[in-house]
Amino acid sequence: MDSKHYYNPNGEEILDEKIFGGTPTGFVDFNRSKYKWDSRIYDLMNANTWFPSEVNTSAEKKHFDALTDNEQSIYKMTFAQLSFNDAAQEEYLSDFRQLANNRLLKSVITLQMMQEVNHSKSYAVLLDACGNSEEVFNLYKHDVALNNKNMRIAEQFARHIEGGSVDKMLASAMASVNLEGIYFLLGFAYIYVLGDKVPGARDMIKFIARDELNTHLPLFANIFKTIRKENSIDSNTIDLTYKMIQEAVDIELEYGNYLLDTFPIMGITKELMKQTVYNYANDRLRKIGLNPIFEESQTTYLQKLVSKHLGMNDVKSNFFESNVSNYAKSSIDLDDF
Ligand SMILES: [Fe+2]
Ligand SMILES: [Fe+2]
Helix, strand or coil: CCHHHCCCCCCECHHHCCCCCCCECCCCCCCCCCCCHHHHHHHHHHHCCCCHHHCCCCCHHHHHHCCCHHHHHHHHHHHHHHHHHHHHHHHHHHHHHHHCCCHHHHHHHHHHHHHHHHHHHHHHHHHHHHCCHHHHHCHHHCCHHHHHHHHHHHHHHHHHCCCCCHHHHHHHHHHHHHHHHHHCHHHHHHHHHHHHHCHHHHHHHHHHHHHHHHHHHHHHHHHHHHHHHHCCCCHHHHHHHHHHHHHHHHHHHHHHHHHHHHCCCCCCCHHHHHHHHHHHHHHHHHHCCCCCCCCCCCCCHHHHHHHHCCCCCCCCCHHHHCCHHHHHHHCCCCCCC
């Protein structure tokens, strides 16, 4: 590796560092940010810091044992898939980070990686309390649909991550918009539908969902929009990003429909899942500056459940309460850059 990769006194000014391409000097200066959103999202991520030990999981096994067979299966299949998402995202971020030029943005991605690791740890803590950790982490070996969803997500991650052009970097950023904004959502919703029956899982998912939807999704939406603003992007690449979100919707609904066919539970229908995923996909497209392309419905019951738990008011943790004002302050205008 060239030493200029670490230190280049003749590199560009910090305020000139673009997301793609350039020659940074090597400094990370939080006081001089080219963008308004990057250091703000970093502060918000920090204010959002939580640890799995803050969630009370002492009665999780008792609660899990009281679920119906189908509810137990939904619980296990949900965590089997969500845990893959976070592990994959950590690895993807490490690769995506290498495509980036702006050092402050790279620092924000580093913090996001730590949060994804924290999510992986939280699944292990929860499932250990539930007494089925090994079983759940091994479900991919026995369940074709689970294995297929994981594989399709991995393939979308891998397709453009080698970089080499700004168009490939943009397509790679889209894969992350899909992960943060689509692949988690039905999983979150299932656990919220179980709700008070599994308070440990519900509270763990609340913390995870806040990270994904309040900071990680805005981060990648801003990355996507900024790459487009700073570069001339081929219209074929924009067409490709539409295809990628259509694929993401298909991946999410395929697994959702499989779970519902195999383990029907109260409160969920195929139509409800379709409307929910379509609405989320349209919202993600708007967030990245593209046009919604899916049939739009009224905000669904599942969306309302997810949104309800994104608020900070019902969090009981003292640690969180001490950070609420900070959180509220920094959550304004994340998309305004
Ligand atoms: Fe995560
Ligand atoms: Fe994330």
